[in-house]
Amino acid sequence: MTSDPRVKDAGRLSVEERVVVLEEARQASALVLTMVYQDGTTQMDPEQKLVPLVCGVLVLLKKDLEQTGPGLEERLAPGDSVVYLRLEQNPAWAQSHPDHNLDLFTREMLLQATSGSQLVVCYKAKELLRTALQHQRPHLQWKQVSSCQIQDPQVAAWLLDPADPSSCFSDLLSKHYRRPPALGASKVSQVLSSLSLLYRLNMELQSKLQAQELWELYFNLELLMIPVLAAMESHRIHVDKEALRRTSQMLGAQMKQLEQEAHQAAGQMFLVSSSTQLRTVLFEKLRLQHRCENKNLPKTLNKQKHSTSEATLLQLQDLHPLPRIILEYRQVHKIKSTFVDGILSCMRGKVRTQGGFTQPISESFISSTWHQTSAVTGRISAKHPNFQALPRQPVKITKKQYVQGKEPEVVTVHPRSMFIPQDGCTFLAADFCQVELRLLAHLSSDPELLRVFHSPQTDVFTTLASQWKGVNKNEVSSEDREHAKRIVYSVVYGAGRERLSGILGVSAEQAGHFQDSFLHCYREVQTFIHSTIQQCHKQGYVVSIMGRRRTLPHVHSADWAIRMQAERQAVNFVVQGSAADLCKMAMIRIFTTVSTSTSLSARLLAQLHDELLYEVDDSQVEEFAVLVKNTMESLQHIDCLGVHLKVPLKVAVSSGKSWGSMSELHLPQTSHSSSS
């Protein structure tokens, strides 16, 4: 890489030459970047199993934007130059020949790319940003890159077609621009032409976004999410590792015991974790299905076999002791494998290089990877671990004591309580209350639903339950309220009465009755569903409040089931996608405010769709809570994207010394809560 004459190796430039290159970078009309890994691949090569270590960054400095001509697409234009920045793996104090001028140059170049005002392009920009933040720590702070607007073809292509599984660079090239160049040339030549093509591809995607009216969403929302996500990944959450280890051991013992009980109840040995083997025991050996013919036992989705799901086992639990044991086993198994051992395994395997030696370390900090382009609805998702799926409620486990005169011991396990703030800090969570339902009220303009949200001091689902049941608000039980919630969402997302009856535990007839009465009470909701489907049929796609779109080719399918599914997806997308828009905008607004403040230091740790989790200095909790609440509720009106909601937004803020024990923070009323 560094022996090619077309590439300027920063390490071999003189101090004077570096000054010139830096000035050139500042004057360049565009910068195109890619990370280079130790195995010689770049960000534009197809994904590998194990992400190789980063060894440097290649920067293409484009002097002139409008250079076109035969053959120029994949070759360097005259006046363009390429600089290679080697990223030193060792800290400065451990280097044999520290070159402080080179460190400074690298830092300045990265700063120019991440906070400069000219056009910057990078495929998978979030990875580059996160690497820069980690590598330059503590010299490059996340606040410094908050205004960064690196363009990313992966994000652009996803907005154009969110259903397309985020494809590799060469797939994007052939889909949106032209055939990728044939292999054969040297690796350096390939990389250089890829950089040129990356620039061209970006220009092509830019005009496609403009043509589809997606440019504003891209530029004002999705691009600004990149630094937010990069910063979120570079903040680590403290985990009580010892508590996790103890819990793992305890759950292991509990599983062994439940396994024995299951074998005894079944009268044979079998693999308790296998749904196939359990099916054989329950329905071929014990023949439990014959003893509950009045009930409608669920079947598996593909091959119409008896299901062994939770719903089935709950129906069978009075006939035999086995189903209850299995339910408990599954609960313990899920907690142990995914939320205790799973989390522990995400903390291992990281390596830190120290004085030339690479040694495995086991820190008690963790950070997820956040994905911007993996959900069709525009939501973000998390992996390794999946922070968005940690159990909300603690789980009770009864340990039977085989000692005379001892009562069974009840232990509660709560994975969220393993996450704790750093010393002197507090967790603060901000939750958008019933965003999807509020958006439904806005989208449908249903007068009754709007009225519910405009009358303050009432719980929405309680009001809904009282309206549709025709009883007084204080006569509504918590069960009624829960039912109201289920009914609302089942209607909006097109669930049949069968499905609803399964969830509520009532007859299908009664479930159907509930649905009818809901739609009768809120007529415009029905109209909204119909018009959304109609619009999808007419133009082939649907749009969220901020202009996010999803094309649904299957609405034209001749197959009834396929077509109906596409129609449900259309309705769901408009509501869920709009909620995603709002939540992203909230993250960006808060990020910008904190970044431009000299005193605030709150860090975003996680996003749980409609909830944001921050780590805040103890002394700033109140101030930040007010800021977050006001910022989020003010999103009722967003001028730059033309959003004006007919409903007020409500945000609940809570804080605590562990993620498992958060209590609501009651703040003074603000002006937004009574706006109309």
Next chain:
DNA sequence: AGTCTTTCCGTCAGG
């Protein structure tokens, strides 16, 4: 024929 890897399915945590 036994072992390894990959893919699919069922189940369940979240919203």
Next chain:
DNA sequence: TCCTGACGGAAA
């Protein structure tokens, strides 16, 4: 009913 990701077993 929609949208995710993780895990373990079964099949390929």
